[in-house]
Amino acid sequence: MARVGTYLLCIGALATGLAMAGPGEAKRSKSDTASAPAAAPYAGPVIKAYKRDPLPIFDDAGDVVREVTRGALPPIGTEGARVVRAKPGFVGIMLDGELAWLRMSMVDYVGDVKAIKCNATTIEYAKLEEEGLDQSLGLGCAK
Amino acid sequence: MKTGTILAMAGAAMFMFGTGADAAPKKKRSATAAPAAPAPAPQPAVFVPEPPFVPLNGCPAPGAGTLPAAQKLDKKAKGKFSLTKAPLIATLPAAEVCANNQRMRSGGVAGEASLGLSAQVMNTRSARLDLFAMPATELELRAVLDRFAKAWPYAPLERTPKILFRASDAYEAQALPDNTIVVSLGLLEAAESDSEVLFVLAHEYAHLLLGHFTKAEAISGAKKSATAISQVYQVGSFANSLRGSGSVSGALSNAQSGAARSGRDAARLSEALTFAVDDIVAPSWNRDQEDQADALAIDLLIGSNMTIDTYANVFARLQKAFEAEKASRDKREALANTLQDSLTSSVKSMANAGTVTSLATGGSISALGTNLLKGTGSSLLNNIGSVTKAVGGDTHLPPEERRKGLAAYYQAGYPTADPPIDTGAMIGRIKANPEFNRATMLKANYIRARQSYFDGNYGGADQQLRALGAGTRQTPTFVNYVAGLSARDAGNTAMAASYFDAGRSGSGVQNLQLYESYAEMEINTRDTAAAEAVIGDGVAKFKDPDHFKSIEIKRELASGDAAGAQATYGQCMAVKGRDYIPERCKAAMPQAAQAKKNPLGIDLPFGN
Numbered sequence: 001m002a003r004v005g006t007y008l009l010c011i012g013a014l015a016t017g018l019a020m021a022g023p024g025e026a027k028r029s030k031s032d033t034a035s036a037p038a039a040a041p042y043a044g045p046v047i048k049a050y051k052r053d054p055l056p057i058f059d060d061a062g063d064v065v066r067e068v069t070r071g072a073l074p075p076i077g078t079e080g081a082r083v084v085r086a087k088p089g090f091v092g093i094m095l096d097g098e099l100a101w102l103r104m105s106m107v108d109y110v111g112d113v114k115a116i117k118c119n120a121t122t123i124e125y126a127k128l129e130e131e132g133l134d135q136s137l138g139l140g141c142a143k
Numbered sequence: 144m145k146t147g148t149i150l151a152m153a154g155a156a157m158f159m160f161g162t163g164a165d166a167a168p169k170k171k172r173s174a175t176a177a178p179a180a181p182a183p184a185p186q187p188a189v190f191v192p193e194p195p196f197v198p199l200n201g202c203p204a205p206g207a208g209t210l211p212a213a214q215k216l217d218k219k220a221k222g223k224f225s226l227t228k229a230p231l232i233a234t235l236p237a238a239e240v241c242a243n244n245q246r247m248r249s250g251g252v253a254g255e256a257s258l259g260l261s262a263q264v265m266n267t268r269s270a271r272l273d274l275f276a277m278p279a280t281e282l283e284l285r286a287v288l289d290r291f292a293k294a295w296p297y298a299p300l301e302r303t304p305k306i307l308f309r310a311s312d313a314y315e316a317q318a319l320p321d322n323t324i325v326v327s328l329g330l331l332e333a334a335e336s337d338s339e340v341l342f343v344l345a346h347e348y349a350h351l352l353l354g355h356f357t358k359a360e361a362i363s364g365a366k367k368s369a370t371a372i373s374q375v376y377q378v379g380s381f382a383n384s385l386r387g388s389g390s391v392s393g394a395l396s397n398a399q400s401g402a403a404r405s406g407r408d409a410a411r412l413s414e415a416l417t418f419a420v421d422d423i424v425a426p427s428w429n430r431d432q433e434d435q436a437d438a439l440a441i442d443l444l445i446g447s448n449m450t451i452d453t454y455a456n457v458f459a460r461l462q463k464a465f466e467a468e469k470a471s472r473d474k475r476e477a478l479a480n481t482l483q484d485s486l487t488s489s490v491k492s493m494a495n496a497g498t499v500t501s502l503a504t505g506g507s508i509s510a511l512g513t514n515l516l517k518g519t520g521s522s523l524l525n526n527i528g529s530v531t532k533a534v535g536g537d538t539h540l541p542p543e544e545r546r547k548g549l550a551a552y553y554q555a556g557y558p559t560a561d562p563p564i565d566t567g568a569m570i571g572r573i574k575a576n577p578e579f580n581r582a583t584m585l586k587a588n589y590i591r592a593r594q595s596y597f598d599g600n601y602g603g604a605d606q607q608l609r610a611l612g613a614g615t616r617q618t619p620t621f622v623n624y625v626a627g628l629s630a631r632d633a634g635n636t637a638m639a640a641s642y643f644d645a646g647r648s649g650s651g652v653q654n655l656q657l658y659e660s661y662a663e664m665e666i667n668t669r670d671t672a673a674a675e676a677v678i679g680d681g682v683a684k685f686k687d688p689d690h691f692k693s694i695e696i697k698r699e700l701a702s703g704d705a706a707g708a709q710a711t712y713g714q715c716m717a718v719k720g721r722d723y724i725p726e727r728c729k730a731a732m733p734q735a736a737q738a739k740k741n742p743l744g745i746d747l748p749f750g751n
Contacts, residue, residue, distance in 0.1 A: 088567075089565060
């Protein structure tokens with residue numbers, strides 16, 4: 001794929017950058033994508049979990065076109081489960097040579113999340129605080 | 144630094160506290176006190192009303208058929224995730240939820256101590272954090288919590304949680320037992336989608352709904368760490384005592400100068416550790432509680448029709464940090480060893496018998512007595528290793544395992560759910576609000592200033608902190624606190640007192656550590672009346688006299704009231720359920736601790 005690096009995007013960043021639609025407008029944004037330009041090619045990390053069996057496959061308009069059983073899907077974590085496209089609410093993988101859109105709520109997928117920004121002080125204290133930070137969500141800094 | 148920059152920084156510091164820059168009352172000492180920061184431009188105030196009280200009427204429970212039937216999780220897919228059925232919200236025993244709710248409403252675990260667990264946690268954790276308000280962001284997120292509340296069919300929290308923000312780059316959030324949720328600014332900065340922030344909020348809210356603070360395991364972590372905490376405070380107190388004497392004697396020998404320098408180094412390191420103690424002393428969740436909070440977070444999000452699209456990003460970010468931490472374990476150990484070496488070297492220097500005797504007889508610390516210094520120094524030399532070694536340890540499921548388990552949980556519990564698409568609208572609004580930019584600037588400048596302080600660049604720290612409003616009541620308390628520490632360590636106790644006073648009379652989130660440091664400073668400068676006033680104010684504000692017992696002992700010893708100190712020591716030893724308090728009292732009065740071990744009163748040689 002040519003100039004793949006240029007198109008590396010984080011799903012979250014993509015979603016954030018798009019129109020600030022409220023929950024009620026989410027469905028409309030699905031159909032809007034039908035006439036919108038094709039989503040940018042994406043070559044990021046792979047699908048990490050399928051959370052439906054069978055898994056619905058969507059078309060460009062956001063409608064379910066078919067369902068695929070777990071056994072017929074590329075194994076998670078493999079090259080076949082590589083996400084090649086992304087748009088708000090959906091990620092696309094290649095299935096039988098064709099682009100298949102998957103609903104993000106039905107898979108575990110993370111984009112190229114940025115490392116947490118740190119400075120020297122934060123790193124030092126994050127390490128000192130490791131036990132405490134463990135207690136809830138945080139683990140401090142990644143560097 | 145250019146004036147414009149300073150003004151901008153001051154403005155950033157003030158935004159959450161309205162306008163006006165009335166300086167705090169100055170102490171009446173000779174003062175090269177800090178001039179107040181320039182008055183910031185008026186900022187539009189956002190009023191955040193106090194959430195209303197929600198009574199508990201009876202014991203609410205979900206109606207039959209209102210929640211999906213619980214299904215078994217696939218055993219292989221869930222891995223080490225502790226839950227076996229989903230959704231959790233459909234499996235909770237209503238009576239137990241009610242009982243926990245009532246205990247939370249009454250302040251925590253009955254019978255653990257005279258002070259409820261809620262107040263204990265507040266005084267040992269939140270009261271030490273660098274917290275500040277972001278009203279517009281809080282209003283945005285509070286609306287989310289209100290939707291979660293509607294999706295919760297059991298006993299409600301007594302009020303919608305207040306949301307405070309921490310001036311930290313770390314990716315973290317915490318729930319506090321008084322229905323406060325703390326979110327670090329680093330987490331908001333990292334978030335690139337609504338689902339990440341929503342999941343984090345739901346997770347912390349779930350800890351509160353499930354009453355995890357009332358569970359016994361929540362306080363086990365604090366007990367384990369009591370010794371380390373005690374030693375951290377010994378280092379700090381000991382070093383501060385010597386530093387106080389050094390500034391008074393004025394004609395130190397080379398050896399004494401060396402000791403004073405070591406004292407400063409040790410004090411700085413101990414300040415670093417006391418920042419770390421914020422979290423060490425606080426309750427820790429166990430693995431099961433963490434899994435439950437993850438699971439209930441999904442239940443709340445689905446139940447309130449909110450997006451879950453990219454919640455896995457939270458675990459991805461945590462996993463990155465987790466792996467980096469594992470990879471840097473050697474570095475962490477090296478840091479711990481360096482810290483230990485520095486402390487050992489400092490304490491050895493300070494505990495040198497000749498130096499201590501000389502300082503004690505010629506300086507202002509004679510009332511503390513050489514035996515106290517010797518005893519403390521000896522104790523530290525013997526135990527310092529455990530201070531640094533006690534910091535650290537992985538107790539929870541790795542984030543990637545949590546993500547896997549939660550994927551299996553969602554699959555089992557919500558086979559037909561269709562939550563909305565993540566549009567990024569909420570995080571977009573938060574980040575587009577000028578408040579957010581001001582907060583990130585405040586955080587960055589504060590961290591820089593704090594680093595200057597830890598580097599011993601007191602002049603630089605003072606300038607940076609004044610630019611953030613240090614010396615005024617409107618700036619966040621932690622700004623005044625670090626400014627006070629910096630002035631204190633630069634030897635300007637009048638200026639330090641001015642900063643501490645601004646902090647304790649200010650509108651920011653009160654910081655208990657400020658009261659401790661302030662009182663200790665006054666004790667070391669022999670102004671025991673001022674120390675008594677600070678202690679009294681702290682006791683009144685935090686409603687926790689036991690917490691101040693160790694400092695009270697120091698004040699009584701410094702004012703020559705040995706009988707009073709002994710009486711307070713006795714009261715302190717009777718404090719139950721809060722191990723760090725007697726430990727700190729022993730550190731404050733090692734003679735008494737030693738006398739108990741040696742009831743015949745034989746003078747034991749140095750080193751016992």
